Amino acid sequence: MINYAPKNFTLSLTAIALSTVLSTSFLPLSTAIAADEHVQSSANTGSSNAAKSPDGMNKKIDFVERIQIIGHGNKLRTEAGSATLIGEAELEKFKFDDINRILYNVPGVNIREEDGYGLRPNIGFRGATPERSKKITVMEDGILIGPAPYSAPAAYYFPMMSKMTSLEVFKGPAAIKYGPNTVAGALNMTTRAVPDGQEGMIDVAAGSDGYSKVHGYYGTKIGNLGVLIEAINMQADGFKELDGGGSTLYGKGDGNTGFDKNDIMAKFRYDLITGSIEHTFGLKISYADEKSNETYLGLTDDDFYANPDRRYAASELDNMDWQHEQFQFSHFMQTNSFDITTRIYRNNFERSWFKINGFDNGPDLQDILANPYDEDQDGTNARYYQVLTGQADSNNQNEHIIVGDNAREYYSQGIQTELYFDQQLFGLNHKFNVGARFHQDQIERNHTEDSFSMTSGHLVADGSEQVKTTTNREKTDAIAVFFKDTIKYGALDITLGLRGEFIDSTYQNRVAGKEDDWQKKSSHIWLPSLSLFYTVNENLGLLFGVHEGFIPTSPKEGPETEIENSVNYEFGGRFYQGDLQGEAIFFYNDMSNLKESCSFSTASSCGDSLDKEFNGGEVDVYGLEFSTSYTFTLSDTLDVPMSLVYTYSDSEFKNSFVSGFSMWGSITEGDSLPYLAEHQLTLNLGLTAEQWDINLIARYVGEMQEVSGKATTPEGDPVEKIYLEGATTEAYIVVDLSASYYLGQYGKVYIKADNILDSQEIVSRRPYGARPSKPQMFFVGYQYSF
Missing domain, CATH: 2.170.130.10 (TonB-dependent receptor, plug domain)
Known part of the structure; x- marks a missing residue:
């Protein structure tokens, strides 16, 4: 333990x-x-x-x-x-x-x-x-x-x-x-909540790259019983252009790089009064699925700047296929002195993530895309690049492409209850919120790999036997408890909190002959918090808070991997005066240990380190969060709402070390975290009238490091699998526009334009090469409510 x-x-x-x-x-x-x-x-x-x-x-x-x-x-x-x-x-x-x-x-x-x-x-x-x-x-x-x-x-x-x-x-x-x-x-x-009376809505839209959406709901109430049914289908052909027009292996060949998603939800609510006690029973059932022809494979920087929407032929079979099922039963009871809510839930999730993993004993994909022409070596990367893009056929086994299926099954279930009540103690009013949750979840990994050769610009199965790569199970039983007490003392609100997490987890290797590879682990922790809010006057208040943060380790990790643990502080204020509101908060997170794990989405090749967790030691993260909004009234029927959101963030490692985690590498004290923009700014501007409204949103995201450290140790020795040293994403600005025209009892029509400046930048080079932001897209829709 x-x-x-x-x-x-x-x-x-x-x-x-x-x-x-x-x-x-x-x-x-x-x-x-x-x-x-x-x-x-x-x-x-x-x-x-x-x-x-x-x-x-x-x-x-x-x-x-x-x-x-x-x-x-x-x-x-x-x-x-x-x-x-x-x-x-x-x-x-x-x-x-x-x-x-x-x-x-x-x-x-x-x-x-x-x-x-x-x-x-x-x-x-x-x-x-x-x-x-x-x-x-x-x-x-x-x-x-x-x-x-x-x-x-x-x-x-x-x-x-x-x-x-x-x-x-x-x-x-x-x-x-x-x-x-x-x-x-x-x-x-x-x-959406179950309505109190009969109501419904239908929303249909179409747009760029084969986008379409059909969304509707209907709800009603009969006596004490309320019912809601809601369903959505959303699909698109995708904005990326697949070399060669797509796979012929399954008769597709349509070049579709998009997705098709469905979601259907049913809710029921029943109200019951017994004497002075009121009860509400709720039931929620939903099913969702997705098939998306997405990939982890990006581009070389040169190919990106030539055509950011290009996709290499080697990714033509990549596909995500998942199904999600949800059940939730709830009971709410209220008396004159307290109310209590209890919920039972179960979620099932199954997925098959079929994607390119790399070459059969060839160089790493990130290495190929970072240096496709191999000027300083023997030209090996150039040959593999040609196979990857379909310009050359696979001539030997090392040039065959491995496509992995990360098939996984999950469940998550539990029961949770919480209580609200007020109490006068020692002449002060206390607002208590107490409760508990028992939770279980599990993941079963059944990963496999198949081998394909690149032939005439398409992937063809080479007849090799399928290989099982990862077969394991991780399961957790967790009890969580929380106490919260808000005390009013004049103009000061004091909130005391304490959270407990009691986690018992198990890892089991399910590979035949390795069933003895298993371990159990228990983690128990108490996390306190304190918040203060001082009301200066009816328009202005100051806040301060401090709490301990925690992220548990994976069930398969041994004691050498520490939990992620921090003490987090914040100080700021809020302002409110009619149409003008604002909030500014300074935050400082003092992390005693930063923890990360290697996954397919973070690293070009984890190898034996897949899902392994790494310690990062002490890290400081600090910054400023600012938001404000104001509505200008131009006339009785014309308003101009606007808002501004700004974030400044910075970070630094407090120790020097060398890590096998590809997003860190060789860290020198003072290095900052990857994928953390120093400056972010979002501006919303609207124009609203009786029958129409127009809204514009512009956001700026600063550049971000893709690796914290260097590819060599302080002594000059290379750090394995670090390919993005010094790489950054570019700062970019994206502007979106929407407009609606109301037709009274006949609903409304709307148009949208995403990325009206049509600017695309590299938003990430993980795990394999440069990935683009969304290009310019246009949509038109009609919505009718009754």
Whole structure:
């Protein structure tokens, strides 16, 4: 058993914890805000649930508010920690399908783009490595939505944004409620609530590169029973141009580099009153799938600047195929003195990721693409480059191309409950939020590889027997608890929190004859937090927060791999005066150990280090998050809303060391983290009238390092598999435009233009070569609501 105690951080919370029930809260912070401040602004509330406010008047706290984000109210926000809400009205402005484009409106978010459509997001907060969003806690309707958030947090599944009605981002002490990962923060997305009456919507759109979308929902209520059905199909042919027109192996040959996604969801809600107690029962069932002809294979820099949308022939078979199933049952009970929410959930996810892995005992793909002409060597890379692009046939086994199928099966299930109640203690009003969660998840890897020869510009199976490469299982049982107490003392709000994570995990090698290769591991940790908010006046407030962050290690890692652990600080203020709002927060994350893992998305070749984790030692991450918004009123019918979001981020390793992790290499004290832009800026500008509105969003992302250190040690010895030394992504500006015209009872028509400047830059060279940002695209759609 490995027991972790808080390091360099002491708060007098232990005594409080001993006298109270500890819990884990898994609901949105703004939901808690609404409960704490008794704000009632959800558009979908309808039951008569009530709770007593401090002044003795009954206030409704609907079940929808406990599972869905609602507004912060028309006043200064006084909640603890940093939290950003993007509501349905904001999401409707641009109808973005890509989570990356949405999150550029949130300060403190760092992103590594990959495919242009946001199919496999790479999201980090406050400098956390964005790879596969594995260091943030991702939730849907307050439930962990990653395929196996404890055993394998790298999220190759991400929900469709078109079905979300709002989302929120938590950082700092606000994120400690949402584990297991508390170093960076949490993202919660909310699906549509069951309506109180009959309503529905149909939304159809078409656009560039064969894009189409059909989205609709219908909901009604019969007596105490409410029902909602929602379905989406979205597809595109893709913007990349595949050399040779695509594979003839399966009779395709259509050059499709796009995707086809489906999502269908059914929700049921039943309200019941028994005496003075009110109950709401909810059931959510959903199914989603995706087939996308995506690839990890990029381009040489020269080929990128000649045609950024080109795709080499060797990637013609690359395809992701996944299915996701979700079940969630919830019960909400409320009395005059407390309310409690309990949810049971199960998520199944199965995927087959068929992609080029490299050559059969040939040079590494990243090496070939970084130096395709091999000027300083013997010309070997030039030959392999010709095979990769289909200009030459495979002449020997070393020139045969290995295509791997990373087939995996996941499940994630559990039960969680939480309690809200107010209590007067020692003459002060306390707002308590307590609860607990028991969670299980598992991943089974069944990876295989097949060999193909390049023949006349296409891949042809060479008849070799399929090879099994990785066959293992990782499983985790976890209990999480959380306690939160917000105390009002005059103009000062004090929020004390304490989180506990108790994790038992197992790794099992399932290769025949190696079943004895297994291990068990236990990790127990307590994480305290403290937040202060001082209300200077009704328009201005100051905040301070400190909390301990934690990311567990993989079940297969031994004791030599340490947890990721940090003490995170933030200080700032908020301003609110009518149409003008603003927030500025300085943050500083003092990491005692940074942890990373080698995966196909991060490194050109992990070899025996696939999924292996590496220690990075002490790292500091710091910066400034600033956001402001204002609405100019030009007339009774014409408004100009605008907002500005800015993030400054910097980081530095505190020690020098040499690492086998390809994104680090040979680190010298003072080196900074990869894929962290120093400056990011997003500007939103709108023009809104009675029948139409126009919105423009422009974002700037500064350059980012692709490797922290160097390819040689201080002594000059080479570090294996470091190909991107000194490489950076270029700073770029992207401008998107949307416009809607309302037809009254006949709905509305809308147009969108993504990247109207038609500028494409290299957003990443991982894992194999230069990858482009999304090119200019146009869309037109029609939406009818009833």
